[in-house]
Amino acid sequence: MEGVTWLTHKYVMHGFLWYLHEDHHQKDAGFFEKNDAFFLIFAIPSWLCIMFGLQNGYYQVAAIGFGIAMYGMAYFVIHEVIIHQRFKWFTRSNNEYVKTIRWAHKMHHKHLNKEEGESFGMLIVAKKYWDKVRRDKMFQQQNT
Numbered sequence: 398m399e400g401v402t403w404l405t406h407k408y409v410m411h412g413f414l415w416y417l418h419e420d421h422h423q424k425d426a427g428f429f430e431k432n433d434a435f436f437l438i439f440a441i442p443s444w445l446c447i448m449f450g451l452q453n454g455y456y457q458v459a460a461i462g463f464g465i466a467m468y469g470m471a472y473f474v475i476h477e478v479i480i481h482q483r484f485k486w487f488t489r490s491n492n493e494y495v496k497t498i499r500w501a502h503k504m505h506h507k508h509l510n511k512e513e514g515e516s517f518g519m520l521i522v523a524k525k526y527w528d529k530v531r532r533d534k535m536f537q538q539q540n541t
Contacts, residue, residue, distance in 0.1 A: 398468040399521050406517040410435070415511045422509050428483065439469055475519055476502075493530060501526040 410418040410432075421432035443465035450459025477483045479495055480502045490496070501522035508514045516522060 398464060399518055402468070402472075403518045407514065411511040411514055411517070419511070422506055436469070439465060443469065472519065493527075493534070496533075497522055497526050497530045500530055 417431045417434050419432075420430045443462045446458050446462025446465065448462075450456060450462060475498065478486050479490070480499050482488055487495075498519070501516040502519075504526070505514060505516040516526070
């Protein structure tokens with residue numbers, strides 16, 4: 398799903414559906430965003446695959462639906478709770494992975510328009526972001 402997410406984010410959200418995703422890149426978008434419509438855009442096919450697959454014995458189709466739903470759950474926890482902290486449940490993590498995905502996403506959001514983006518994935522990030530977080534950690538250890 399991470400590959401599908403990367404492609405969808407780069408070519409759909411930063412492409413022909415930018416008008417829904419654009420407010421997600423604004424500084425003061427508010428709690429609710431047009432970008433939240435992507436919940437339905439992905440939840441509806443997930444539900445249809447699960448329902449159609451289970452009702453008709455097409456378990457591979459149901460598995461695809463469950464996979465989309467599980468990735469949606471991961472998206473909610475990682476993107477909304479941990480990265481953007483729209484829900485203040487985990488706000489002070491020292492975990493290296495959490496810091497890395499947050500930094501990569503911050504670099505994604507430094508671009509306020511749909512062009513020239515970077516870091517379109519969510520769970521897997523490029524080595525350069527890991528390196529930056531590790532350098533920061535070493536710098537902090539040296540100065541304490």
